[in-house]
């Protein structure tokens with residue numbers, strides 16, 4: 001039987017995960033308010049062996065430092081940038097995430113943002129709702145989406161699924177990774193800026209975290225240029241948001257389709273004012289089916305760790 005209290009829930013999670021944590025594991029729950037948190041940690045920090053959290057919430061360095069017996073962080077989500085991965089590695093703390101099960105949903109979201117930002121479907125929908133079709137006539141022409149050159153920044157599981165979808169639209173796929181991916185026919189570029197210069201649209205699909213912070217900076221946006229479009233389904237921090245807003249406001253970029261932001265749920269007012277920007281509230285993986293699969297995989301990782309100290313989908 002599982003000892004009482006070794007599992008700590010951090011932040012809100014999928015109902016299946018929360019219910020199971022309570023009923024099956026009698027999990028502790030980290031209080032949201034800071035002062036309650038201190039008192040809680042004084043009482044319970046020494047009991048915690050496994051933390052379960054979303055990848056965005058994670059376990060930061062400070063919290064990790066307060067949990068002397070922490071062995072594993074089980075993330076609900078493929079990203080785990082909320083956790084200090086370097087600190088975890090230094091302390092021998094293992095981590096799991098939920099890859100594969102959300103690949104299709106996130107790739108669908110990237111495709112939708114790509115189509116929407118080029119063809120302006122959301123903006124056209126607003127135009128109809130405002131009654132403007134009847135008062136001002138036809139909606140302005142937009143930009144063709146099929147058969148374009150699209151760059152994938154981060155040709156991993158999700159990047160490849162995006163490339164597959166765009167290939168069906170007759171798009172020519174280019175990509176940048178730290179190294180070329182063996183056996184991939186798409187054209188490789190040695191830097192994000194070189195990739196951006198070669199394409200009509202750039203789709204960001206790299207993992208978040210310190211290695212990819214502001215990878216898409218002002219120089220990359222300028223390389224994409226005034227006819228270029230940016231789609232981001234990765235993490236807001238991968239894009240220099242200030243530079244993005246400036247490029248969009250000054251017409252140095254044609255448009256952006258965003259599912260992620262630097263300080264979610266805050267979306268800069270400057271972005272909300274722009275008609276050539278599609279804004280989603282981080283819904284990349286947010287289907288009933290995908291979230292259920294993520295929840296089940298999260299619980300499999302937790303059970304596996306508590307049973308024999310292995311993880312089903314460990315982070316490398």
Ligand code: 8YV
Pocket residue numbers: 054055056076077078079080102282285
């Ligand atoms: C979130 C995501 O984790 O998987 C990821 O990396 O960004 C999402 O699926 C989701 O919001 C759960 O919190």
